């Protein structure tokens with residue numbers, strides 16, 4: 325069978341949950357990390373399905389869009405619950421995590437320091453709104469997005485992206501008052517396959 329290869333930057337960003345999921349599923353994969361100085365990426369951009377990363381090559385197919393890949397792996401590893409309501413619950417959680425990231429993006433990616441300062445409060449207020457919503461979703465279900473404390477790909481996605489989201493804020497822990505989110509991250513990170521991945525992964529800056 326063709327080897328499985330994940331191509332993403334030397335970063336956690338929106339690729340880390342795919343590394344978590346592949347590790348959880350016990351898939352041996354090439355964890356190909358492209359330099360963030362973008363020279364290496366510029367050479368490959370035209371050959372990528374949408375000119376962006378992450379891309380997962382698996383069984384002769386090239387999958388793209390970080391959330392689509394997560395959903396695919398979630399289905400494969402039985403991390404989608406029992407029925408269509410559980411599946412849509414995972415999607416709703418994943419889309420809310422994207423809302424949270426997008427709330428921070430205008431601040432995090434602003435290059436002009438003056439403008440960045442002006443954008444900070446609004447970005448953090450919006451982000452904390454989504455953090456509270458996610459915390460509420462978890463509170464309803466004993467600390468998971470799915471009922472009966474069932475692990476899902478959305479749980480894994482959230483656990484994997486938390487450090488990157490904190491990096492986006494400039495270091496402010498927007499999860500400081502979200503104990504359910506903190507507990508879920510600790511639980512996911514302690515899963516044997518994931519803790520093994522974490523112990524061996526390169527130490528990326530963000």
Ligand SMILES: N[C@@H](CCC(=O)N[C@@H](CS)C(=O)NCC(=O)O)C(=O)O
Pocket residue numbers: 337338369375376377378388389390391
């Ligand atoms: N909708 C895509 C967005 C992917 C995306 O924005 N990737 C960024 C890195 S996080 C990228 O490849 N940037 C380089 C570029 O767009 O040229 C997804 O969710 O995977």
